[in-house]
Amino acid sequence: MENNRNFLITIALSVLILTLWQVFYMNPRIEREREVARIEAERVEAQKPTQPAAPGVGGSDVPAPAPGSMPGIPGSDGGATQAGRDQVLAGSQRVQIDTPSLDGSINLTGARIDDLRLKHYHLTVEKDSPIIDLLSPSSLPNGYYAEIGFVGNEATGTVPGPDTVWTAEPNATLTPTTPVTLTYTNDKGLTFKRTISVDSDYMFTISDTVTNSGQAPVSLANYGRVIRFDKPTTASIYVLHEGLVGVTGEEGLQEIKYSKIEDDKQVVPGKSNDGWLGITDKYWAVALVPSAKQPFQPRFSYFSEGRPRYQTDFMTDPLTVDAGKSATVETLVFAGAKEVAKVDAYETDRNIRQFELLIDWGWFYFITKPMFWLIDTLYKLLGNFGLAIIATTVLVKAVFFPLANKSYASMANMKKVQPKMLEIREKYADDKMKQQQAMMELYKTEKINPLAGCWPVLIQIPVFFALYKVLYITIEMRHAPFFGWIQDLAAPDPTSIFNLFGLLPFAVPAFLMIGVWPLIMGITMFLQMRMNPTPPDPTQAMIFTWMPIIFTFMLASFPAGLVIYWAWNNFLSIIQQGVIMKRQGVKIELWDNLASLFRKKPKPAE
Numbered sequence: 001m002e003n004n005r006n007f008l009i010t011i012a013l014s015v016l017i018l019t020l021w022q023v024f025y026m027n028p029r030i031e032r033e034r035e036v037a038r039i040e041a042e043r044v045e046a047q048k049p050t051q052p053a054a055p056g057v058g059g060s061d062v063p064a065p066a067p068g069s070m071p072g073i074p075g076s077d078g079g080a081t082q083a084g085r086d087q088v089l090a091g092s093q094r095v096q097i098d099t100p101s102l103d104g105s106i107n108l109t110g111a112r113i114d115d116l117r118l119k120h121y122h123l124t125v126e127k128d129s130p131i132i133d134l135l136s137p138s139s140l141p142n143g144y145y146a147e148i149g150f151v152g153n154e155a156t157g158t159v160p161g162p163d164t165v166w167t168a169e170p171n172a173t174l175t176p177t178t179p180v181t182l183t184y185t186n187d188k189g190l191t192f193k194r195t196i197s198v199d200s201d202y203m204f205t206i207s208d209t210v211t212n213s214g215q216a217p218v219s220l221a222n223y224g225r226v227i228r229f230d231k232p233t234t235a236s237i238y239v240l241h242e243g244l245v246g247v248t249g250e251e252g253l254q255e256i257k258y259s260k261i262e263d264d265k266q267v268v269p270g271k272s273n274d275g276w277l278g279i280t281d282k283y284w285a286v287a288l289v290p291s292a293k294q295p296f297q298p299r300f301s302y303f304s305e306g307r308p309r310y311q312t313d314f315m316t317d318p319l320t321v322d323a324g325k326s327a328t329v330e331t332l333v334f335a336g337a338k339e340v341a342k343v344d345a346y347e348t349d350r351n352i353r354q355f356e357l358l359i360d361w362g363w364f365y366f367i368t369k370p371m372f373w374l375i376d377t378l379y380k381l382l383g384n385f386g387l388a389i390i391a392t393t394v395l396v397k398a399v400f401f402p403l404a405n406k407s408y409a410s411m412a413n414m415k416k417v418q419p420k421m422l423e424i425r426e427k428y429a430d431d432k433m434k435q436q437q438a439m440m441e442l443y444k445t446e447k448i449n450p451l452a453g454c455w456p457v458l459i460q461i462p463v464f465f466a467l468y469k470v471l472y473i474t475i476e477m478r479h480a481p482f483f484g485w486i487q488d489l490a491a492p493d494p495t496s497i498f499n500l501f502g503l504l505p506f507a508v509p510a511f512l513m514i515g516v517w518p519l520i521m522g523i524t525m526f527l528q529m530r531m532n533p534t535p536p537d538p539t540q541a542m543i544f545t546w547m548p549i550i551f552t553f554m555l556a557s558f559p560a561g562l563v564i565y566w567a568w569n570n571f572l573s574i575i576q577q578g579v580i581m582k583r584q585g586v587k588i589e590l591w592d593n594l595a596s597l598f599r600k601k602p603k604p605a606e
Helices: 002-046 085-091 258-264 339-348 366-384 383-399 401-416 418-427 430-448 453-472 516-527 536-556 561-584 592-595
Strands: 094-099 100-108 112-122 131-135 144-151 180-185 190-198 203-212 218-228 243-248 250-259 275-280 284-289 296-303 309-316 319-321 326-337
Touching: 094 112, 094 561, 131 144, 131 284, 131 326, 144 203, 144 284, 144 326, 203 319, 218 275, 218 284, 218 326, 218 536, 243 258, 243 284, 243 296, 243 309, 250 258, 258 296, 258 319, 275 296, 275 309, 275 326, 309 592, 319 326, 326 339, 366 383, 366 453, 383 401, 383 453, 383 561, 418 430, 453 561, 516 536, 516 561, 536 561
Parallel strands: none
Antiparallel strands: 094 100, 100 112, 112 131, 112 144, 144 218, 180 190, 190 203, 203 326, 218 309, 218 319, 243 250, 243 275, 275 284, 284 326, 296 309
16 A cells, blocks of 8 residues: 555656646746737738738849858848838749648749748637748748759859849749749859749749750759748747757758757758758748758758848759750758648658658657547547547547456455455554555455556556647647637636636636636546545545645646546546446445535544
């Protein structure tokens, strides 16, 4: 019993530590995310033009080149403008982007993808809130873009870079069925033809054909870079990576947080023949996939001179184009939401090494990813992620049914020998060592495992953490509704008993946000624990009494989907434990324990 008590205390302390982390770290982060979304929504709303802005002619928001990036790659550290997004977009020549998933434009100066919005995703749970701005022109405070170019030499003349103004076909619009072609010819007889295509989701294909009409061969290198000028205000958390990321060379996965690259300034892995690299947020990412035909040098950087910026870039080995010949190099650019099915499909269909790691499944991906697959599969059948979580709970219960049955049966046997246990406690009340020895002998004789009752809790813990990770990192769970007041399973239950679930007109402090589902979870946990007789040990009795209340307050700050899982799991455990106890001929103490709460306690004898 001593081991059992210590084990229960350990579990309680572990959950307490996790909860304190959730309350004092995760919840403020969630609040900051909501505040950022609210401010961004107000900003977008305020910048809406009274009429659609027409594409401008001339001018450029691209800053002047400066030394930086990688040797040979042009730098970019121009200052930010106070002009609004629409004003900046109108001041440059552009090719429009219109796909089922994306809306935006390509800046013909530099052929940058620097204006991209995600049609299916909104800033807040309200459907009429602004859609997500993923990429923005460099002159805006939140400048963020992808650029592909070349590095040449005297023999090549001027090659396409940040300041190159490409020529596009008249009235061209990039759609999944209509690629656009850009051209540029320099004074050395090199003609660059860039064909940009996009699928119906988030992958751009940039195919550059270089034709050498000169008299001698030339060599030039292809480069690509993702530059971000602003640092997300919420990009610092242990459970999730946000920042620079890539899979290249022998190093494999590289995850470099913003704070880390600010200290190191740059990280240069070894050369690679395949892979990808970019910048990732919680739900969105921009990644470059260099051509596998040319070895390339990847790099992750932070530049503090001038205007600070974070940059992920690569440069290929020189590509030789003989006189009168052409050569083609192809680069993929992913820019969009990290939807699991689509990211996995790109890895398979485009043969991108470990592209699935763009989503941070964590060290226990062998649990978290199958957990997501199960929930997502059930969602496709049931049409609701909340119902999918409930169905997942049933399936997990079914998988561990034999182990749980054995556990509950052992607990039932312990109830049968409880009178003998009380005798041992009384007999050796003054000798804890002999009491422990006698208890162990009793367990051995009766073939009882004193820790059996802990197995149901142990089984829940990895599932609990896997579900927590899935709810937090996967965009599929973002703004996923359940029923009624739960409009976002990845956010805490928004109701609170302390203002009568919204009936009283005042806001409740975060630590008092005890919603309906946390209450249901607490009640089911209370009922489950009351199915057993009150432990004779005072410490265990105290745990039995206070644990449901403590868990109610603790889990109230967790995602609603997680609380729904725990409550439903408790309900199934009550049924399962009751059936097993009845089969074992052991009395179910639930009703007696509930009745004892309302009995008048006898006064102590004077």
